[in-house]
Amino acid sequence: MADPVHALRDVRYTPFWLDRPDRPEPESALVGDARCDLLVVGGGYSGLWTALIAKERDPALDVVLLEGREIGWAASGRNGGFCEASLTHGLGNGHQRWPGELAALERLGRANLDAMQDAVRRYDIDCDWRRSGSLTVATEPHQVDELREFAALAARYGTTLDVLDRDAVRAEIDSPTFLGGLWDREGVAMLDPARLAWGLKRACLALGVRIHEHSPATDLADGPAALTVRTPYGRVAARKVALATNAFPSLLRRHRPYTVPVYDYALMTEPLTAAQLASVGWRNRQGWADSANHFHYVRLSADNRILFGGYDVVHQYRSRVGDERDRRPETFATLARHFARTFPQLEGVRFSHAWGGAIDTCTRFSAFFDLSHRGRVAYSAGYTGLGVGATRFGAETVLDLLAGERTERTALEMVRRKPLPFPPEPVRSLGIGLTQWSLHRADADAGRRNLWLRTLDRLGLGFDS
Template structure:
């Protein structure tokens, strides 16, 4: 079994310790949010009557509320959030806003090959709409259409990039640029880079917490009511009324229709309890780079970056020239539990810091200002699934698997279409019409997930070669390679 570049070129422990010393356990994006975008909204008390109630104040729920008001300006829309708007994944992600609705082309074409041309077109249209939202609604969430760089950091990955470029060319896909070693290092100067693909059209970067806060602000300006600190305890659909009752500790909403946008948290529908598992992701943020430090790495085009390993890293620049560096470890805890204590894992931050200085040794001496973590909702198809329940009164979407920043807007459109029984290109998609396989109950879930993670790590240490478990999962449509 071989080693990876991150083991062959490890920085000294003292470099890592110095960089992490004093880092705050806090989400940079929320610390960076202007006070004017953090209003203290009321709890739900008493009874509200609405046309649509949305459970969840993250991207999925907020896009749904805003787009519902666009479709029906006179409708009364209520959002009920357990804590604060954008406090979970929507406020702490990396800010990569991708066109892909299928967690990448390879994952999509392996599952829905006939639909991929349509899925890719719908994904690009969705990304265009998000970019246009800043002007359309008067928002500022720092959107940059930078594209994304995929560097090869091991020799076997270079061939993958050649195949990628050839396949994109055969489809007539524009904006997929192969960079050899000299070209990729001229773009971003890491001694680990052997080649790269720059996808120029299909990714943007944004400020995650600002997007959530701005969606909430614009929705409220259009009459949406948002209640915070109001965890929903029950969902009732009494047959005699044709309504949906969303019940919290302090109140309830009686609505004609409901949308469940609860992401990684346990679903209010029993049918969806086994459809997702929470996997914990870890992130670091540096202090702002000096002009000299910035010049030492180049990165003039500010692309988002994600490498090609199974256990991959993602990283990007902020507007004040910090570097966010996350990924690699993806930790599952027995029992599908989502707990704040799981967000503290010093060994993951030390590993990330070590990999950061392997990637950019010229930045030795840079310190990290923030370190944080959070749960991602993963489905067995590695992208969102959709559906309705309770006689078409309730719609849901979940399972975004780390690529929900862009696709949550698409999910909002799908759920509204489903509630309105619209037949269109979105609702006719097999990805929308069919549910993926559920995860097994414990202990099988923990055994299977951890065995898969171990196998992916072995593949990264063995020139990408997949073992029998991974090949079997691939054959069953459960494989995962990024």
């Protein structure tokens, strides 16, 4: 058999979701001075939901949104399109950190996913929204028992997960690597991520949000009457500011130690023929991910391509973010070989697109929140690759905080407490490197966590992916 890397020979190094002829034209950059009630900095999901919900709550509110490049060009336009109900980066992470309020978090997460579905329909957002659920699959013997234990944990919090044996999971998606699975039928929607961002942009504009693209915010200054945010060609004076920059450096320096950017990568195949798709099955079109620490996430697109991403998670020294890191040939080669092992019946299928991008992570693997400037600036970050759904909940929370309201959301310990910050360099990169190495070792050793990982667990810093 030929080296699977040959399937990359004609690949385009650009995110598939953004490579569309109907990609909307950007709004004009901010030039000169502007004033508003609420300024939102960042044009990904976090910023778009914040602007949209702010106008829904108060149509008279004057809202401006600044985006440094184009709406949805970063993580919001290049993720896998898994929209999960979980607000805590999965039930296991939530159970470890907030067992006393996890039932409420799970309920709020399900309500948030339903609200997203309602918004997609209300604003007629054509993003291939499918409430098809997702599978978590076991590819090693020890993971089969772990999936059963996870199903029992989910049942304690009111979630029913279908436990599938080897034959049942392969009847859904046929891979010789699958030994068992869990099917979450209700808690995950699959969607086209870029089209969701573009649809939210259109909805914001229709409600009167003023959007300026190619307008990076360069600094934030406090004044007696207003906060001022500068861009290369102008400035905005605002009564309140919501920061939604996530993987990119915050305008508030004191927040920067709480997140680091990590790079994730994905491949997209050419469209499968009817015979190729039949050889895999996949009639129910669920997304799926395996159970390893360094896991893959996989799904079908509307035109029957397979997205195959994940596994490598790359942190750059000093947490650098740049376009040159979006392409990593060694990771693309690894993914191509893993794809061939997962779906040997698809030998000969080529990849059309390969890309990467930065996501923000924090030491507790789920979003955190904060206020500054006497309650006039609010911030959320740390979504760690699970922000397609959770960012809408984050937007609601940020707006509650800016309004000074005590709500069920703002009363949560998850909202009131921040994670531990990352240490400065070089300790930061050494620690992340040791953690990544240890997670690889655990995957190769039946899931056994070494002393370093067990120490992180005891400190509440336990990374599980």
